[in-house]
Amino acid sequence: MVVFSTPVFTAVGPTVLHSNRYLPLCSITTTPALLAVPIIKRTCNASLVWQLIFMKLFSCFAPHSWRLVAVPSKPSGRWHTFVDSAKVRFACEACGHGWTSMKGRVTFWCAFSNNTGVVAYRLYGQQCDNCQGESYEPAMWYPEEIEKVLWNICNRVAHVFYGCARPPIQLNRRPGKPKNPHNSEKCQACKDGVCAERR
Ligand SMILES: [Zn+2]
Numbered sequence: 001m002v003v004f005s006t007p008v009f010t011a012v013g014p015t016v017l018h019s020n021r022y023l024p025l026c027s028i029t030t031t032p033a034l035l036a037v038p039i040i041k042r043t044c045n046a047s048l049v050w051q052l053i054f055m056k057l058f059s060c061f062a063p064h065s066w067r068l069v070a071v072p073s074k075p076s077g078r079w080h081t082f083v084d085s086a087k088v089r090f091a092c093e094a095c096g097h098g099w100t101s102m103k104g105r106v107t108f109w110c111a112f113s114n115n116t117g118v119v120a121y122r123l124y125g126q127q128c129d130n131c132q133g134e135s136y137e138p139a140m141w142y143p144e145e146i147e148k149v150l151w152n153i154c155n156r157v158a159h160v161f162y163g164c165a166r167p168p169i170q171l172n173r174r175p176g177k178p179k180n181p182h183n184s185e186k187c188q189a190c191k192d193g194v195c196a197e198r199r
């Protein structure tokens, strides 16, 4: 009689990932509080929404803890970098002009050591082409777009740091046809060289 013994190694890391499958896509509908936020205003709780969705998704790596940090520019040191895109809204502080962009950009920088992970992220603004203002207006992100890019980065982290399968990147965006083509001159992400990298 053959007796199969169980493997003796102790698994390190999240048990939920042992099946080496894709992470489940957590639905925005399971976070009812977020449904009350039709569009994320720059002044209110934008970063809170990012944090809430991040914590929910990245809890799958427990007992390893991951945190999300907003940064104004690329942090120094060695990071795994990932750029993603979304449909976002802009509103000019000076003249009130509003516009939609399918090229809302976010850059993530990820690192993991000592059972702790960090995901730094930066959002990019655009300048108003109505009043020719110099300042970059911050992008307003739809909750489902925040969830999409965080789901993508969560799966990227699972792939890079935990050896999970690499799922296809979610490319879907809220439907929309901006009236004007993307204006690189007014785009902070273009200026930073991350806009042309992907889609
Ligand atoms: Zn303006």
Ligand SMILES: [Zn+2]
Pocket: 103, 182, 183, 184, 187, 188, 189, 190, 191, 195, 196
């Ligand atoms: Zn651009």
